[in-house]
Each structure stands twice: as C-alpha cells, then as structure tokens.
Amino acid sequence: MDNKAEKESLIKYLEENGLYMVKKTDFEPLIEMSGRSYEDYPLDVFFGGGKYDPECLMQTVRVNLYSMFNDGIIYADSPELNGLVIVLPPGYTGINTLSFIWNGGFKIIYKQGIRNFMKMVNFESFAMNMRKKYTNNEDWYLYNLCVDKKSKGKKISSKLIKPLINYFKINKKMCYLETNWDRNVPIYEHFGFKVMEKTMVPDSNVEHYAMMF
Numbered sequence: 407m408d409n410k411a412e413k414e415s416l417i418k419y420l421e422e423n424g425l426y427m428v429k430k431t432d433f434e435p436l437i438e439m440s441g442r443s444y445e446d447y448p449l450d451v452f453f454g455g456g457k458y459d460p461e462c463l464m465q466t467v468r469v470n471l472y473s474m475f476n477d478g479i480i481y482a483d484s485p486e487l488n489g490l491v492i493v494l495p496p497g498y499t500g501i502n503t504l505s506f507i508w509n510g511g512f513k514i515i516y517k518q519g520i521r522n523f524m525k526m527v528n529f530e531s532f533a534m535n536m537r538k539k540y541t542n543n544e545d546w547y548l549y550n551l552c553v554d555k556k557s558k559g560k561k562i563s564s565k566l567i568k569p570l571i572n573y574f575k576i577n578k579k580m581c582y583l584e585t586n587w588d589r590n591v592p593i594y595e596h597f598g599f600k601v602m603e604k605t606m607v608p609d610s611n612v613e614h615y616a617m618m619f
Contacts, residue, residue, distance in 0.1 A: 423569035443552035472509035
C-alpha cells in the first residue's frame with residue numbers, strides 16, 4: 407500500500423473511532439491551544455534563550471500546521487479542539503525550506519533572532535538523524551501530541567492516541583516519536599512505546615528521548 411492509500415485508510419479508521427480531521431479554519435484556535443499546552447516545555451525554553459516565548463511557539467505551530475497539512479494527518483479529539491495530533495507518513499525528512507518560508511518562517515527568524523533560530527535548525531537535523539537511526543524513515547512519525555491545559559484529566563490523550571496505535575498494531579507499522587520532557591515518558595510507555603535512546607540535545611541541558619512502538 408502506498409503512502410496516499412495508507413493515509414486514506416488511516417484517516418477512515420480514525421474517523422470511525424470518533425476523531426475529528428482538522429480543517430484549515432481550525433488552525434487559529436489550535437495554535438492558541440498549543441501555546442497553552444507547551445508552556446515551560448524544556449525544548450521551547452531552550453529555543454527562547456532560557457525563557458518560554460508563547461508567541462514564537464505559536465508561530466512555529468502555525469508554520470508546521472500549514473506546511474504539514476497536505477502530506478500529514480492532522481486531527482483533534484473533536485470539533486471542540488481540546489487536543490491535537492500531527493502524524494507524518496513514512497519518508498518524511500523535515501519541512502523543506504520553501505514551505506517554511508512560504509508559511510511564515512521569516513516571522514520566527516525575526517522574533518527569535520538568528521542565534522536562537524539556529525538552535526531550532528540544528529535540533530531538527532539532530533532529531534531527524536536520530537529518527538533515521540532507528541527507523542530508516544520507514545515509520546509513521548508522531549510529530550506532535552498536545553492537550554489543552556484546560557482539558558487535563560479528561561482522558562483526551564487516550565482518545566487521541568489509542569486508535570492510532572491500534573491501527574499500527576493491526577497493520578504492523580512502526581511509529582516513532584520523541585519527547586524532551588521526562589514526565590511524558592511514562593505516558594507514552596503506557597501506550598506501548600519504548601525508549602530506544604536517552605541523550606541530550608546538542609549544546610543544551612535538554613533531555614531527548616527517542617521512542618518507538
């Protein structure tokens with residue numbers, strides 16, 4: 407099954423399990439939700455030069471949503487948009503430069519400054535190399551899973567991720583993710599992911615957990 411056919415199959419399965427496929431008109435509330443969700447996330451603090459910058463994080467999410475909309479699968483728990491998942495198909499190797507610029511990347515550079523922006527560039531290279539090391543880019547890449555702080559305790563994460571994992575189990579597919587916060591590791595382990603490697607993001611004090619299902 408090629409990526410297009412498998413993407414359609416996965417979308418159908420997720421919808422059958424009550425999940426909501428995101429539309430571009432949903433982007434702005436999802437961007438605001440992500441800003442709340444990632445407050446004080448260690449990697450974003452590192453990108454911000456030691457402080458969390460919600461405006462920069464939200465612009466980064468905006469660029470990702472627009473750049474990944476056609477190739478990836480972006481879905482939420484419901485039209486209420488309490489949580490978000492971005493999952494990318496086998497072969498994904500990062501946002502290309504033209505897409506980054508076209509979808510607002512220059513605003514990130516302007517906001518962060520070249521030095522902090524280069525931290526983001528170097529991290530993406532590091533993360534993609536780590537993923538390739540374990541999957542040879544043949545995996546489905548769980549790029550983003552976030553839940554609104556306002557919805558904590560409502561089992562939104564389970565609703566978002568269980569059908570995805572079940573699909574991969576049934577179809578014997580690899581799924582890869584990374585997290586940079588140790589408190590997230592037990593959550594992913596609960597869903598069946600295993601830590602393949604724990605290391606540090608280069609030139610930082612931020613932990614990096616490569617995990618696979």
